[in-house]
Amino acid sequence: MIEINLLPWRKQKKLTKEKRIANFFLLTIAISIAMFFISWLVLSTILNKMSDEVSSLKEKNEDLLQVTNHIASPKPPLMELVKLLERQMDHYHLFLQMAKKIPEICFSTVKYQNNEIIFEGHVLSAISFTEFMLKWPAVNLFSNIKINELKKNATSDQIDFKFSAIL
Numbered sequence: 001m002i003e004i005n006l007l008p009w010r011k012q013k014k015l016t017k018e019k020r021i022a023n024f025f026l027l028t029i030a031i032s033i034a035m036f037f038i039s040w041l042v043l044s045t046i047l048n049k050m051s052d053e054v055s056s057l058k059e060k061n062e063d064l065l066q067v068t069n070h071i072a073s074p075k076p077p078l079m080e081l082v083k084l085l086e087r088q089m090d091h092y093h094l095f096l097q098m099a100k101k102i103p104e105i106c107f108s109t110v111k112y113q114n115n116e117i118i119f120e121g122h123v124l125s126a127i128s129f130t131e132f133m134l135k136w137p138a139v140n141l142f143s144n145i146k147i148n149e150l151k152k153n154a155t156s157d158q159i160d161f162k163f164s165a166i167l
């Protein structure tokens with residue numbers, strides 16, 4: 001009988017099979033790495049686009065907040081103008097009241113300093129001054145009235161007064 005040595009052929013087949021398995025394993029690893037990098041590139045691109053969109057939306061949101069705040073609150077110059085007009089009306093009413101002739105009282109000076117008006121003058125008696133202060137219609141224009149000085153004039157029978165009022 002003839003004997004055939006199949007060992008080299010089996011070895012060759014075994015080596016081929018191992019090579020195929022190794023190549024398949026390497027190919028699987030290469031494909032996995034390639035898929036990882038492709039996924040990373042795609043996801044980083046998407047993330048960058050979303051980040052840009054978020055920043056542009058934040059800018060638009062800030063712009064809208066500024067616009068709504070600007071619309072919601074009146075303009076500061078307008079508010080200052082309203083306050084100025086109110087102060088002018090108060091001054092107008094004050095000078096109308098001072099222009100009325102009151103026989104018992106005489107204002108000699110009226111000064112305006114640091115949002116405060118200082119009145120000086122003379123009156124015939126302390127009672128007349130008290131009645132004037134109680135009945136003076138311009139009193140409601142002031143937030144604080146303070147009598148600084150009330151003394152008898154040495155040269156005449158009149159009483160000199162000095163009082164201050166805050167507008």
